[in-house]
Amino acid sequence: MHTHNSAIPNIQSVVASHQDFNEPYGSLTKKALELGCEQAIVIHTNTITTARWVQLKCKYGCDEYGKKLTCPPHAPSYEEMKDILKEYNKAMLLHGHLSWQMRYIVSEMEKMAFSVGFYKAFGLGAGPCKLCENCETTSPCIHATEARPSMEACGIDVYQTARNHSLKIETLKTKDDEVNIFGLVLLE
Numbered sequence: 383m384h385t386h387n388s389a390i391p392n393i394q395s396v397v398a399s400h401q402d403f404n405e406p407y408g409s410l411t412k413k414a415l416e417l418g419c420e421q422a423i424v425i426h427t428n429t430i431t432t433a434r435w436v437q438l439k440c441k442y443g444c445d446e447y448g449k450k451l452t453c454p455p456h457a458p459s460y461e462e463m464k465d466i467l468k469e470y471n472k473a474m475l476l477h478g479h480l481s482w483q484m485r486y487i488v489s490e491m492e493k494m495a496f497s498v499g500f501y502k503a504f505g506l507g508a509g510p511c512k513l514c515e516n517c518e519t520t521s522p523c524i525h526a527t528e529a530r531p532s533m534e535a536c537g538i539d540v541y542q543t544a545r546n547h548s549l550k551i552e553t554l555k556t557k558d559d560e561v562n563i564f565g566l567v568l569l570e
């Protein structure tokens with residue numbers, strides 16, 4: 383049973399998240415690390431936490447709200463993402479330190495996943511899209527195969543999802559704190 387809202391994954395889910403070097407996951411994991419990820423783990427989608435409050439942080443905390451086609455309210459809603467996650471069983475959770483790099487990595491990883499047979503592959507990055515200086519939100523995206531919404535733009539609680547897999551993420555207390563950035567590639 384999928385329990386996307388559960389902050390605490392069941393034991394089976396936790397045991398099932400790991401660095402999987404068996405094919406086809408092995409090639410994907412290797413590619414993610416080559417592209418600059420610190421960690422890349424295969425997870426069950428029932429360990430991805432979604433929450434309605436996440437998009438509040440976009441609407442009342444981000445200057446880019448409404449200005450990018452990959453951001454709310456143009457991005458999939460929390461309700462849509464909950465339904466979308468039910469259509470997948472596995473995903474690759476990616477850990478890095480730079481949001482621009484993570485946006486590039488999820489786009490590349492989605493393409494590679496598709497090429498090795500994951501025909502439903504879809505990447506979710508981190509932060510607002512920066513591919514164009516000005517995003518024309520009344521027209522379709524002009525880089526539709528590269529631009530991807532962030533996890534948080536679609537109502538995914540990135541903190542809890544990372545913590546469900548014992549990955550490091552904390553709120554920043556000073557500007558010198560290490561930033562932990564996450565991306566996700568939905569696989570199958």
Ligand code: SF4
Pocket residue numbers: 450451452511512513514515516517518522523524525526529
């Ligand atoms: S690629 Fe350009 S048009 Fe597409 S979402 Fe990003 S900024 Fe907007």
